[in-house]
Amino acid sequence: MNNCQGNSSWCSDVNKDEFSRICSIQSNATNSQDGAKEFCKSLMKLSHACENDNASLSLKDVANIFDILPGETNENKNKTAEIVTKYLETVQNVAYEVALSLPPGNKSSIKKDLLVIQTLTLEGDCDKNNSLFKMEAANETMNFDCILITEKDSKGAAVFISYASIGSIINERFVSKEDLTTDEDEKEIKDFHLNSKVVSGTIGYKMTSFLSIPVSFTFQHIQMKRENEKSFCVYWRNTTWSTQGCEVISSNDSQTECSCSHLSSFAILLATTTLKEDFVLTMITYVGLGLSLLCLFLAALVFLLCRAIQNISTFLHLQLSLCLFLANLLFLIGIEQTQPKIVCSIIAGGFHYLYLAAFIWMFLEGLYLFLTVRNLKVSNFTSASQFKKKFMYSFGYGIPAVIVAVSAGINPQGYGRDNICWLKMEGFIWSFLGPVFVIILINLSFYLTTLWILRDRLSSLNKEVSTIQNSRTLTFKALAQLFILGCSWSLGFFLNHSIPEPVQSIIAYTFTIINSLQGVYIFLVHCVLSRQVQEEFKKRFKRVKKRTETDIYVLSTSTGHSKMSWGK
Template sequence: CALRCPPNSSCVNGTACRCAPGFISFSGEIFTDPLESCDDINECGPPSPVYCGSSADCQNTEGGYYCTCSPGYEPVSGAMIFRNESENTCRDVDECQHRPRVCKGLSVCINTEGSYTCQCPPGLEFSPEDPRHCTDVNECTSGKKPCHSSTHCLNSMGSYECHCRPGWKPIHGSPNGPHNTVCEDVDECSSQQHQCHNSTVYVNTVGSYTCHCRQGWEPKPGFWDKQMNTICKEISFPTWTAPSGIKSQALSHFFNRIQDLGRNFSSASVLNTVQDLVQETGDLLETPGDLKTLPFSEQHFVVTNLLFGLENVLRGVSKALPKGSFTFNSSAGIELSLEVQVPSYRNITLIQKQTKMMLTWDTVHDSGDSGLAVVGLLSTPGMDRFLVEAPLVLDAEELTTLREIHMGLLQETSHILLSDVISAFITNKDTENLRSPVTFVFQHEEDPALTVITYVGLSLSLLCLLLAVLTFLLCKAIQNTSTSLHLQLSLCLFLAHLLFLTAIDRTESKVLCAIIAGALHYLYLASFTWMLLVGLHLFLSARNLTVVNYSGINRFMKKAMFPVGYRVPAVIVAISAASRPHLYGTSTSCWLHSEKGFKWGFLGPVCAIFSVNLAFFLMTLWILKRKLCSLNSEVSTLQNTRMLTFKATAQLFILGCTWFLGILARVMAYLFTIINSLQGVLIFLVYCLLSQQAREQYRKWLKRIRKTKAESEKYTLSSRTMSDGCKHSE
């Protein structure tokens, strides 16, 4: 062959080369280029006409190929290799039969087409550490809650069981253990399966039972109520002995009756016992007999014994009462309010006359007592007669406050108890370490007659002050320095009285109440300041009857009255508000708080003003008295002097000098209220109705009103006449 053929080829006709079967060159099967080579044909690679059939794989070889069964399959004929689909006898191999231990542990082999899988049985799952190893699933803690709520779950290897809880049983037709078990409560009381002591009553609970002390019974020491092992004893009458060293037949008789009540006490008669306790105490206070002859110190000792002893006995015997609210009264006026309940966290409020007690039941409950909780509020009128010269016991802060208010007069003053003695008691004897505070609200009764007088008098004053303001503004004939002063006084009093009537009790909002209190503080101080200026003007006017210098008075008053009348009160209120703003407004009224002498921000200037005005009043009377003695027969001068004398007398009320009645004893309260609530009426009477010029102006206004009314009626009549004439002409 003239041409040298490459490997895997043979010479053809001496001039060309042919690739062997299964090989091919770049030019094709036959080529003449000596540089070409024959390369293997990949019959298994695409595109390829070779198809081995399903479940078989094509395997390429040098210059050829063959077919084999895919992994997981085997030939039925036994021949491991074949050439085409017609020779394919491949079928699935069942690895689970050929290799029984192919899956580890508790996993189960599942054959698949051409392969197999390992699965965990129900109740098991593959371990995160070894994905081929099965571990138990705890259905009871997996959060799925497979059991009914009336059962509890018990886990087992690969499963779980639902069993009835203690004190429960399967419902009719439901076995105990399977997944669908449903249970119901066992009533130990009706089935007599309880073990309660005969001193208790058994109470069935869900899944169990408890033993309760009977009404009027309490747990024995070392036992707790409402337990399975509770043992109770009947509540006994607490010991109450007479104070030692006191010789009194009335007191001995009282304690003999108390001993009789104790001997005859039983839980069934607890209501009568409490009523008898209240009645016996009331009888002793109403008719004390020889107790009143005892020295004061022994009377104080007896009262202390009565208060503590009565509270202790009531605290003890009240536990025998059934749950609920009770009220007991004596003919002497003693009142007892009781509340008996199971301890809880809800609030409770007891009201006794003008006293309110607010607390929570967990505060009342004694931590060492599991029975009923008792709270009581006791009002004992008549105790005050045994507390004459009793020392006033206060803590350091309260004593300091009281001394500030009364300016150090406590040492020279004996204290008198004006209100009833109010005492409170609760089941918990450790009142020094309560879980939460107990709040007491004390209200003093207001005299309804004084309230009516105040509102009627102030309402009448408002009307008169309004008329006075209109008169001072519109009546030009009487406008001078005096009427200017009284105009400002009337305006301030009108605004102060109006705010007092409408907003003194608006305590819902602390901020609003403080603003109202500040406004009242300023308006009343301004009113008193204008009273001072009116008094000064009256004194200067009387003095100038002898000096004759009216122009000097007017110039001085015009310059001084507005700065003094409005700025001085503003400065006082500003200082008070800046120093203690939280003391504006109280829990009962929108006025100044009495704490730390704060009220003296009002009382101090007021006392100073009516003291100065009283001095002006007395000096004015002295000047007028001298003038009347030295006057000649000049009529006009005599008339002016007499008018000034009358006005000076009226100023005793108008200038606020009668406000000193407010700091005296209660017997002056009516006189103080009547005079000062009618202050506006006096201003209108003296400076408007008794003024000849003002009366003349009133007459002119009335004539003008009548004339206008008559003209209006005449015009109306004329219009009707013309209208009737037009109708007749038609």
């Protein structure tokens, strides 16, 4: 190897390689079981290329030289790390020097079984209107600004390499918690494993440890990420994986995008995480749901037993209360029953059905109010007498059943997460949020139209003021109910790690308080503050009081007669 001649910097590096002392021994050793033998074979090929071609390698030659997977050493981790580190650095340096020798504007790529290399060569100033470049190797991508490559009147290159199997060598054995930057709210991180191919990126005429403009990488996951797993963007730092200088931009089940302020070899590391439980939020949830269950039960009794208020509107309130009561009860009993999976899926399907049914009954309330106000001349809201209970039952409970059945048929794995029994977020959650948003928009248009009609009627018809006032009050209550029961769900979209503190905590507390006290709202507005309910209870109280007084009078009278008779 010392006979290698050439002016190229990578060819000169071969002379200085610290493995050159042992390569002649390792390449001839028949019993060698570690990665040194394979690595030295690559260096020997490179040496011969230097001797024969005077360093005029093509990208295909580079791929052929390094299309050898270093084997895992049986001696220790440090030796494995040393061999792989030198392998990665040599592949990058040689490919980069080859890219520099290519004509400006050239974009080349070569694909082999164990690695894919793509290069880009530029010279001169960047086009400010089109300075962003994207390179792709084996479905992994690298995005960068060409300012990082070129300087005025200078030539530079970018190299992006994807390794098919090297991640199986420098795997989770080379992970240390001390080298990972984690969030403060994470209690435990364990079960590390690489979940992407290893890639290398080299940019710029001069190699620097810090980039003025970060480079982004997009990795495809080897296995789908689970709910309780977190992605880490890591780079290979000689003997271990580290997150220093890299951060996750976005991540879903199938891919993760990273941003890094330096260049090296990168991969995606997945870890199972356990989040710290917010005791205050948990208490708010369970206390709020407990109060809601009590209030919904009392509201259902009022709607069933108070004959004075029994009409179509009360019937709709009753069905809504029943759906929310069952949903809250199921939440308290089964939201964390993640094992066995089939039970968790059934519980998630129950949530899906009950919450959809609640929103369908809210839609019927909005439709009923709209039809009622359209014809105020008909007394006792008989303009909405077209509502038939059979029709409402089939619509209110049938439509959610159809949506759940279709969703389960299309994606049965969409029910049940790893940590809670609810719908999976990626795509499938829209089988719930889609109908909810449609219902919210339709009801909002119903209520705004109703208020507009009432405004006109109130200014033109004095003789119907009481009826209009009642309708307007009912509409305001329904509109408030729409925001309390419906729009509060939109806050759930903002409950993610991209929202900084303390905004995230404020959203979490607001979402929890509003959603856990929905039953309390229904009982207060439709029962406690209802004038008809108050009058009905006053009448009943008077009847009970009068009956009690009568019983006392009869009892006292009969007692007096008994004493007189006894005296006689």
